[in-house]
Amino acid sequence: MNTNEAKSAIFDSIRRNLAESLPFDEIHNEHKAHQSKDEFDEVISVLPSRSNLAESFRENLLSIGSNCEIVEDKENAARLIQKIINQRKLKKVAVSDAELISEIVNSLEIDGDFLRNASKENLFETDLGITSAQFGIAETGTLVIESDKEFNRLASLVPPIHICVLETEKIRQTLGEVLRELEKDLSRSITFITGQSRTSDIELTLALGVHGPAKLHVILIEEK
Amino acid sequence: MNQLNAENFDQNARAALKDTTLRGALRNLAETFGGRRKTAIASIENWEELREKARLIKDETLLHLDKYLENFAENAEKAGAKIHWAWDGKEACQIVLELINAKNSTRVVKSKSMATEEIHLNRALENVGIEPVETDLGEWIIQLAEETPSHIVVPAIHKTKKQIADLFVEKVGIEPTDDVDILTKTARKILRSKFAEAEIGISGVNFGVAETGTILILENEGNARLTTSLPKMHIAVMGIEKIIPKFADLDIFLKLLPRSGTGQKLTTYQSLITGTKQNADGEGPEEIHIVLMDNGRSKMLAHPVTRQSLACIRCGACLNACPVYQQIGGHAYGSVYPGPIGAVITPQLVGISKTKQLPYASSLCGACREVCPVKIDIPELLLHLRAEITDGEANGKKSEVEAKGKFAESLAFKAYSIAWGNIGTYKLGTKTARFMQKSVVKNGKIGKVSNLMAKIAPPLGNWTEFRDAPTIAKKSFRDIWKDDLKKE
Numbered sequence: 001m002n003t004n005e006a007k008s009a010i011f012d013s014i015r016r017n018l019a020e021s022l023p024f025d026e027i028h029n030e031h032k033a034h035q036s037k038d039e040f041d042e043v044i045s046v047l048p049s050r051s052n053l054a055e056s057f058r059e060n061l062l063s064i065g066s067n068c069e070i071v072e073d074k075e076n077a078a079r080l081i082q083k084i085i086n087q088r089k090l091k092k093v094a095v096s097d098a099e100l101i102s103e104i105v106n107s108l109e110i111d112g113d114f115l116r117n118a119s120k121e122n123l124f125e126t127d128l129g130i131t132s133a134q135f136g137i138a139e140t141g142t143l144v145i146e147s148d149k150e151f152n153r154l155a156s157l158v159p160p161i162h163i164c165v166l167e168t169e170k171i172r173q174t175l176g177e178v179l180r181e182l183e184k185d186l187s188r189s190i191t192f193i194t195g196q197s198r199t200s201d202i203e204l205t206l207a208l209g210v211h212g213p214a215k216l217h218v219i220l221i222e223e224k
Numbered sequence: 225m226n227q228l229n230a231e232n233f234d235q236n237a238r239a240a241l242k243d244t245t246l247r248g249a250l251r252n253l254a255e256t257f258g259g260r261r262k263t264a265i266a267s268i269e270n271w272e273e274l275r276e277k278a279r280l281i282k283d284e285t286l287l288h289l290d291k292y293l294e295n296f297a298e299n300a301e302k303a304g305a306k307i308h309w310a311w312d313g314k315e316a317c318q319i320v321l322e323l324i325n326a327k328n329s330t331r332v333v334k335s336k337s338m339a340t341e342e343i344h345l346n347r348a349l350e351n352v353g354i355e356p357v358e359t360d361l362g363e364w365i366i367q368l369a370e371e372t373p374s375h376i377v378v379p380a381i382h383k384t385k386k387q388i389a390d391l392f393v394e395k396v397g398i399e400p401t402d403d404v405d406i407l408t409k410t411a412r413k414i415l416r417s418k419f420a421e422a423e424i425g426i427s428g429v430n431f432g433v434a435e436t437g438t439i440l441i442l443e444n445e446g447n448a449r450l451t452t453s454l455p456k457m458h459i460a461v462m463g464i465e466k467i468i469p470k471f472a473d474l475d476i477f478l479k480l481l482p483r484s485g486t487g488q489k490l491t492t493y494q495s496l497i498t499g500t501k502q503n504a505d506g507e508g509p510e511e512i513h514i515v516l517m518d519n520g521r522s523k524m525l526a527h528p529v530t531r532q533s534l535a536c537i538r539c540g541a542c543l544n545a546c547p548v549y550q551q552i553g554g555h556a557y558g559s560v561y562p563g564p565i566g567a568v569i570t571p572q573l574v575g576i577s578k579t580k581q582l583p584y585a586s587s588l589c590g591a592c593r594e595v596c597p598v599k600i601d602i603p604e605l606l607l608h609l610r611a612e613i614t615d616g617e618a619n620g621k622k623s624e625v626e627a628k629g630k631f632a633e634s635l636a637f638k639a640y641s642i643a644w645g646n647i648g649t650y651k652l653g654t655k656t657a658r659f660m661q662k663s664v665v666k667n668g669k670i671g672k673v674s675n676l677m678a679k680i681a682p683p684l685g686n687w688t689e690f691r692d693a694p695t696i697a698k699k700s701f702r703d704i705w706k707d708d709l710k711k712e
Contacts (some may be wrong), residue, residue: 006310013522020526028528045269124420127274140490154507176475183471186436188501189508192494195287197446201362203379203385204256205409210361212446
């Protein structure tokens with residue numbers, strides 16, 4: 001059948017089978033009546049919960065083996081990044097178009113190039129990707145990047161190291177809160193990042209950096 | 225390697241039991257994932273409530289599946305995605321094929337998708353000269369080995385490090401090694417070159433949100449992100465049961481699935497994709513096609529017990545908890561979906577006649593029901609299917625040998641119910657049994673009986689193959705009671 005015929009067939013089948021189920025549903029629902037129909041709590045709590053969102057975020061990210069530091073301002077963030085570039089002698093760095101990142105990168109020195117708007121070919125040659133994020137989720141140490149708000153988010157995926165700079169005021173406690181905010185203006189593509197790329201496909205042994213970055217550094221800027 | 229099928233489950237299971245390497249790997253799986261799951265769910269204050277909520281959402285969705293599917297399709301199309309409908313696996317493969325041909329390309333990469341395994345998509349593409357490259361490490365390993373996945377989440381769990389290393393040496397040409405990092409880096413390098421030139425990316429879908437037309441794909445490796453961002457065309461294959469009503473519902477399922485499946489609070493990456501990019505020089509594919517597939521799913525709506533099969537979010541927790549799966553692994557089931565969930569959906573997807581043994585591949589211990597994040601009552605389902613099988617046989621839908629066997633069985637039960645229904649024949653029956661057991665009781669128990677005895681009483685023969693049978697007490701309780709009363 002073609003796609004429209006298939007659609008009709010599927011919907012017919014759904015309605016027919018649901019109708020067939022009706023007599024059984026009543027009996028079955030009686031048996032399962034113990035399931036409470038009470039109001040559930042709005043928020044599902046993830047333990048432990050801390051009042052300081054930045055601390056909570058940092059703790060959760062550290063617990064899965066990523067790096068996370070809290071600094072006072074952009075200058076300190078830039079300093080940290082410069083250290084990483086120097087220590088590892090990085091040459092090609094892909095950067096996103098976030099304003100925060102542009103400002104920081106303008107103050108950095110490199111024996112190589114910062115690539116804004118890197119092409120696909122160049123992206124595969126890079127040593128490092130620097131992006132910001134639109135939200136952080138404290139309960140899991142998750143970064144949230146929206147494609148319509150920040151371009152070149154492949155900088156967070158293709159290079160072997162990813163540095164993300166995030167203002168702490170963008171961190172929320174729960175995933176639920178962030179979903180509610182995202183929903184107001186859905187980007188075509190939203191990515192949640194929690195830690196480094198990993199796999200346990202070989203004998204359940206942890207291996208990092210299968211496809212995405214093996215190293216993730218998150219720098220939180222907590223302006224006082 | 226494995227042309228196993230569900231009809232030979234019995235043989236396959238026995239063969240698997242002899243494979244000590246496999247059993248070691250499975251024990252590791254059960255302990256590791258079981259332990260991690262426990263730790264992860266302890267981080268949720270109201271885990272049971274969460275499961276309950278998820279199940280209610282699923283029930284509501286399935287009861288109005290047509291409405292939610294319609295919503296999803298509408299919203300996805302509004303955002304720029306193209307929706308395709310496939311009645312069965314063959315049609316789904318056909319749609320994918322046509323899309324690829326329209327692009328005039330053969331450079332296809334795939335991220336992990338059980339739905340595409342179900343419809344044997346890779347085979348359909350290979351038959352016409354298109355070689356889709358699996359990019360999930362586990363899937364790539366079994367693709368090299370020309371095998372099928374043995375677990376929903378960790379497809380190559382049945383392979384040891386050494387077997388994988390040997391495979392790489394043979395197929396990819398590296399130096400022998402037992403370093404997992406080196407093996408991983410090798411895979412990364414090779415697959416990245418495939419990503420660089422890929423023009424079409426095929427993925428599955430974990431959840432489809434009706435309210436917004438969003439599809440969500442979760443993973444740990446990053447290959448799904450690459451598959452769905454780099455190529456110009458993205459094709460997503462999705463079972464119609466993957467729909468959830470609201471965007472906010474994602475919170476509940478994202479809290480349940482990673483904890484249940486791998487014991488993580490969240491998998492490393494989630495991609496939430498809603499339609500296509502808004503401007504031409506933005507990142508991401510130019511086209512996204514979502515193939516909505518039935519392939520036997522709507523039939524399961526016909527009864528509340530079978531309808532819950534469609535609540536499954538493919539986390540794999542039931543496999544990790546199942547004492548049967550733990551002993552024999554996934555291939556012995558001879559079906560795309562193994563383990564407890566496989567045992568209940570395979571007969572429904574593929575038909576009972578070829579999968580009769582699967583609903584019996586269980587001791588009904590209920591471990592699966594305990595760990596299922598959406599509270600699917602798998603034992604209830606198994607019993608439902610067993611009843612269907614038996615009823616089907618009562619209607620004469622089986623082979624002659626089985627017919628004779630079933631007739632003998634129902635005759636035996638009839639005789640038993642008559643004899644035990646009358647106090648006189650009951651007493652005579654137990655007295656006779658007490659006398660007859662003397663020939664098989666040794667040292668106070670009935671161990672493995674002789675071949676002759678096994679022929680006379682096949683149930684006893686089967687039972688005592690691996691277990692002692694209980695003996696009948698020397699004196700019945702009634703007699704003991706009577707005698708002691710007499711003494712008073």
